[in-house]
Amino acid sequence: MDPDKLAYGNYSKAFITDVPADLNAPEALHFKNTIRRFPEEAIYIYSFKENKMLYADGWEPLLGYRDDEISMLTIVNITAPEYAPFSNELNDKALMFLHSKVIEEEHQYSFTIELKKLHKNGAPVPLIWKVGVFATEGGKVTCIIGHSQRNESIKFGSVMRYAAYGPEKSEFEEELNKQLFRHYAISEKEKDALALVAEGYSFKEIAARFSVSQSAIEKRILPMYKRFGVKSLTHLISFAFANHILP
Known part of the structure; x- marks a missing residue:
């Protein structure tokens, strides 16, 4: 995929690559044995320190991409066009917030969004997408974990729905609201x-x-x-x- 087509915010663009996970690496094998995946769910772990996927599981049955070919750039670029502007800006502003915080414990912050991604065959897939802090060093985020689960019961209107979680939920969500006000969205x-x-x-x-x-x-x-x-x-x-x- 052409990085110039990346409809992502300028802040996040510097961190996103097309490098998939090496599923034979010791770290990936460790994740396979320790991270639980639910039915109709796919998981990824992405490293900002290494700017690549560290782990991926469940992507072929969900969206048609092999676990060893799915990348963060792919995930960004397969968002359905009507959801891409808001989804990409939400990711951008959330990442800016997380990188501005000193995070004392892993998994403290996360956010969810309801949206559609495009299957490799072009078909839209309704998903609940959750992204959270997976690892930190010195209080700074080094890895995130994403969970994407198919949910055919979602009723989509013209308004995007999202939520933010963490020890300072009000601050996190209010910052996102302020940054995303121009979008048709509700927290x-x-x-x-x-x-x-x-x-x-x-x-x-x-x-x-x-x-x-x-x-x-x-x-x-x-x-x-x-x-x-x-x-x-x-x-x-x-x-x-x-x-x-x-x-």
Whole structure:
């Protein structure tokens, strides 16, 4: 694949290569014996220190690529076109955040996203994609682990759905929200608050449930008016149901 076609953010582009894993390397054999893979799931481990895949498992049944040919560049470039701009920018901004932090423990931070990737035969595959910190050195991220699982029950609308996890979840998710505001997207925290609004709870009641201030809830809900082009709370709720944000 041509790196010039990489629709990735400028920050992440420096770290992404087309080098697949050597599955006969001792490290890869160790991962094969220690990392559990679930049905209809594929896994990768990518090293920022070495700028290559260290391990891959389950990619041929999921997306048609052999485990010894799948690379990070391939994974980026096979995102379905309608999801690529947001997915790539989310990865970019999340990586910027992680590289800015001193991470005391592995697996502290992760994020998930619902999207479609293109199978090697061109068919779209609905996936839940989770990326997390796998290894650190001196508090800095050296490896990430990705889990990609087929989920045919996902109902896709025009709005991308994602979530961030970690000891500073609010900071992580709020930083992503701020950076990704121009996209049609909603975070898990925003969706949770909106679901309670749809059930008839007031901002004050929702704030009490989440043990935050009422203004914090307003900051989750009100910016969605502009983001999604709605004029009222009723319109926002209707939009959420129409776009499968809410069940």
